[in-house]
Structures are given as structure tokens and as C-alpha cells.
Amino acid sequence: MDSKTSGGRIEQRALLRDEQAPLGATVVVRGGNDTQVKLRRHAERTARAWSLDGRPLLGISVFAVLDMPLEKLLRQRFANFRNIYLPTVTRRARYGFDLLPTGQRPHFTVWLRRASDEELDRLLIALGDVQPNPEYAVSRHLT
């Protein structure tokens, strides 16, 4: 399958997972301590690499709590993050953001339309309060 567009970006439409959208109460996880500047940089990186229906895809990554408990997901994937965001799917939708089932389950991309100051500020509100990651540094098993 040729998944590249004319701009060399990786077209995501054919790569989207065929699955139902997560229920509204589902929690999504994003690690870090985001700012408008950081979110724009991440969204633009995604748009540089990916397209959707031939257009650069502005977006940021999140993981949904779907197949394992939150604690296990945090331990397996987010142990390097001191802080996390834990909004629900409903909260994101309330602020006008769609989730695209990109990558491997349970990864999703929060789809931005312009990454304007207004949209990024709205995204920061949609993420909710940043909070300490209870699993930070828990999975440290170096021998």
C-alpha cells in the first residue's frame, strides 16, 4: 500500500484503525506539562509527517484507557513523565476536538484544524489540570 502523499507525508486515512470511538467517559492520557508553544510545536511536527485526505494533519498524541487499567498504562508507557493530563473523551468533545484512531491501539491523535492561538488555548483548557503522575519512576528495573 502506498501511504505517501505528493508532499511525502504519510497519509493516515488508510492507516486509521477500524474501531468504534471510545465512550465519553473514557479517560485519555497525555504526559507532560504542555504550553501553547509546546502544543504548536508538536502539532506542526505531526503535520510535517502526516496528512489526512491529502492535507497536512495537525494533531497531538494521547492514549485512551481501553484495554488495561490506568495504573498499568501509566507504568508501562508514562513512567518518564512527572506530570500527566487525564481528561475524558467527553471533555475533549465539549471543546470541539475529535479523536482519530492513529497508530496502534490505544493511541489516538487529537485533531486540530489550524493550531491557532485560540484553538491551542482551547486545547489546554480541554486537557484540564496537569497533575502529578503517580507512576512516575515506578517501573525502574535496571539491572
Added chain:
Amino acid sequence: MYRVDITADLNDEDHTGYIWTFLDEARDPAQIRPAAIVIAGDEETAAVCQVVDLVPAGDGTIVHLKLLPGLVEDYRALVERSKAS
């Protein structure tokens, strides 16, 4: 504060299941080659990763990174122990 080898959003994954970023976000792109062990992330959040491969995409080259267990601080302690023995 971390001084990373390559800037990345450690939340990012693609269909390979690996973290990805662009090669031109490396401090020294020559260091970013398959199997190399690098520090990826940003000044606030960083992780030890292994370079999986490099793939052309967009106007650059995507680097896939495998997240290794433990914190950067754990590896630093490991190195210090090895020096003392």
C-alpha cells in the same frame, strides 16, 4: 533539565508502535543511527531510547525510537557504579 540528543514528544507513536520524531531535531544527526542509544524528549521530560530505524517522510527523515525502561537518572547511576567498581 535535560540536554537531549534528539527532541521528541514522547507521547508520539505511529503505526509501528514506536515513538517518532524528525532526524533534523537531533543535536548531532550523525549520532542517530540504528541501534544507537540516545536521550530523547525535551528539557523537562526525557527518556533513554534505542534508535530503531530512519525512514523518509514529509520533507525530512523520521527516526523511530524504542523506549527503554527506567529513567535517565537510573542510567546515570548505573554508569557511576561501573566507574567505582
